[in-house]
Amino acid sequence: MKMTVLLNIYQYYDIFTLLQSGRLRPTNWTVHNYSRGPDENLCGGIQFPQMEHLSNNASTACDHRETTFIVNGETHILAVDATEKLSDVLRKTLGLTGLKIGCGEGECGACTVLFDDVAVNSCMVLAFQADGARIETIEGQENPEGVLSVLQRSFLENGAVQCGYCTPGMVMACEGLLRKNSSPSRDEIRHALAGNICRCTGFNPIVDAVQAAAREMKK
């Protein structure tokens, strides 16, 4: 199957990450229109016919203890190194590149995932600490048929996504909030998002989106 996707600079990085780890094996892919797109963003059309995801366990050479990851409802038993971060296992080993590693030190929130229903920075959790815990990433928010969650739809409908880099972390942080507080005030939403930095969309539409999602969920 052929598909054409417009990628932003971050998505290029994700693909290179997958290529580097060996999880993405493009065959016969062509790149065209590398020049700047019509909106002067560093976008271009990239066409690749096939993505072949390799085996889940990319670190079989490691002789450390096996760790059980329950990610988006699926169980993965992987051998991890003591110092491996959860964010790296999710992105590089499991190919869940929705979460981003922005700062790598808990400042930006782009790597936010749910860890047993609460939002955490996955760059500050060691992978072996997640043994047996329920991890949810942005990829697990849509249902198996590919229908976006109420919160994801609300982000789109309220213009809460511009470049999209911070969005997976934002959505997961807000999901964690809504599971504890079904009708948060604007202040409570801002407080919950203090650890998520957005530098282009602006926070108002994001707060609007969370409030709209909270209203929608109550219907």
Place this chain on the structure above:
Amino acid sequence: MRISTSFFRPENLCELRDAISVFDGQIQYIAGGTDLVLNLEKTSPDLLIDVSRLPELSYINVTGSGVNIGAATTFNMINSHPDLPRILSAVIDAGAQIGSKQIRNRATLGGNIASAVPGGDMLPVLNCLDCEIDVLRKTGDIEKIAFNQIIRAQGATYLANGDLLTNVHFPLRSVENRVSAFAKIGPRETLTIARLNASVAATYDAATNWVSDITIVLGAIGPKPHRLWEANAFLSNRPFDEHFVQDFIAALENGIDHAIQGRASHPFKRSVVKGLSRDLLQSLVGPTVSEEAI
């Protein structure tokens, strides 16, 4: 970190105690990891032990003689506890201002102590409230240590290899109207490391507007929290009025002069301590501190 580092996630405290009693190498405990993971390259343990999900270290018990909080209790658990007594207001205030929601969901009380970061928000609070720490030794014994005797230097404690913080005890004095407060100043309103923080505890009788038995501790001005021992002498047993506020500010300014005179940060911290004092007193006794008084 050396490549040969192993990890261990015990199911309970007995399993952990058995393991550390026979392990000869360098042990590093990890709970929330919000400080440690960033500094993994600088450490070289033989064994990383995850204590973040040990049920025996994650609890809040309120008793008549005091409050016991497990060392692996997260700040989010502390902040959302419904029954903490009023004297622990400073603990809640400090816990609520640490990092972001994501960090408070992971970061623990014991981790804040063991990291011994000078700007650690809970450190002046624990000093101010005369906390006592339980330490599990490698021998399996539990020893009680005053919090003031834990921190040795910036990022270093007196804990030996294999020692594990298990419990923080907040003693409750049998005095009514005991209150406490915490305030901090940093480059941002949220998710900020304190440039200066402070905690105060006092007995305040709102009916008579009377202050007694006051303790003030400054943080982020040295490797350890800095207790203003002399403040109690001239700030106690007097009415809470504008003169008290002025003397309170003067006490904090003197404390900063004493601790960091000559350092580059001295003028900044001496200047901002006025606002910090106002925040502290407003938290301590309510919104009765007039702007004019400060």
